[in-house]
Amino acid sequence: MNKAVRGDWVQIHRIVLEAGQRAAGVPEDTARVPLELRAKGFLLDEEGVPGQEVRVRTVIGREVRGTLISINPSYPHDFGRPVPELLAVGPQLRKMLREADG
């Protein structure tokens, strides 16, 4: 499953500016690292494995080159864990309103 074939939806990665090429005036921690780009598209090559240089066609039809990093990548963000500090807010506020109403 670690191989993509032509037409698969993949994510690629490319270095836009190397660490030494960053714009003047960026903070030191940013200047020390490269500017990286990630994009997604349909694989144009016959096949590709992660780490390999590939070409993709984006959803609006642009051709972009980069290193394949993920095949059909998932969306990792979620609702997180419930926050006990916030769960306590509702009962407290409702009690205040009930007391205000007498």
Place this chain on the structure above:
Amino acid sequence: MGRDLSYQAVMARKNEIMRRSTGIDYEEFSRGPLAFDYELMMEKTGYSLHEVRRIQAETNVGRTPLIELKNITRLVRALADPGKGARIFVKDEAANPSGSFKARRAALSVYEARRKGYRGVISATSGNYGAAVASQAAMRGLDCIVVQEVFDSRGRGQPEILEKGRKCEAYGAEVVQLTVGPELFYVFLLLLEETGFFNASLYTPFGIAGIETLGTEIAEEVLDREGKYPEAVVITHAGGGNVTGAARGLKKAGADATLIVGVSVDLSGLHMASDKDFNRKSFTTGHTGFGVPFATWPDRADVPRNAARALRYLDRYVTVTQGEVFYVTEMLAVLEGLERGPAGNTSLAAAIPLAKEMPQDAIVVVQETEYTGAGKHPGAQLTFAREMGVEVGRGDPRENRPGRAIVIPESPEQLKVEDVDLNRLRRSYIRNALESVNWKKLTSEEIHFLAQETNTNHDFVERALREYVSTGKS
């Protein structure tokens, strides 16, 4: 033979790329090195209020519900001195097609792009504006690219921005995701050049004229329902467009006496372009990291002359803390039954303490809400904050420390605003304006321009100039 695509070469072609991608020749409005004719720019490149309404109606933007927050008002009155506790209303902008007021800004940009025959639009934004442009482009049949700053150098994405990227993709847009850094602008220019698409900037006159309808809707609806204009409208302030557009709309509707209050989340001390600080922010917009620099130098934007000029319109500017905004987000859900995104509730966090000090017959309007979902949610954002080593707990919000501690208030009485000294920002703007040109002596037209820009008068500007000369700073 290809063009030189190096950073330096592309940045040097900036003005030419901008002219082609916006269709605006900003030189036309220039009045010397310092001044420009702001109203002429808004008039010539914007649309009349009537046209904006028609264009927005075509894509179902605007006419959002104005909801009275009756339970929150009751709570505020229970805490206020006798006779105090203004009525709080909220404009439910989450009801726009893409889930935020940004649909108003995008509606006009995308309409203009289509009218001028561009095949697609590009927007450089990590905010709700990307989804708004993508949604409007989908409706008008244009291609769309959104360029976002999403990841730190370890590849960790901000949950709020990951969600905005997903939403853009849902509307059929291509999303280009970058790591932290202002060179996003370089990638943006490269894409504009490669595609010949329209620059759907937040800061063109189209991006601002689109928000004016929000101000006029508030003025007209409150007048219609309550027989008067609101005493105050509270507006989340970042790049300045929201304040500028809403205030212009209120004034166009005749609500001249309505107090314009800008609000930002206090993120002082965190550097906006720092790889390390990037994921220690739990708000990616509506914060002081944009609010202060954009107020004091609007022309740092992605167009030569920013149409968002907050200092022209702000009557008061206040900050609130991250913990307070999460607290009122919970309050809005549990007392009013409205689950909305945290960043959009920044102005609600300020409206509560402001209403507490105002008479009961006064009306305060919170001017926006935004959609919520995975990533854009207190659970997602606070879980991520904890993973980044930020402490989350309850206590006194004054103990909140951006990037280190998010303190959720223990009671609604602790909600407060901190006033930002507007005169300090005005002097800072004047200093930045002087440093942007090779300043020797100002003409009276330039002094007049600076007075308009800072909503002050000639005396104020001349005092700031003398101070600048004598100390080298103001």
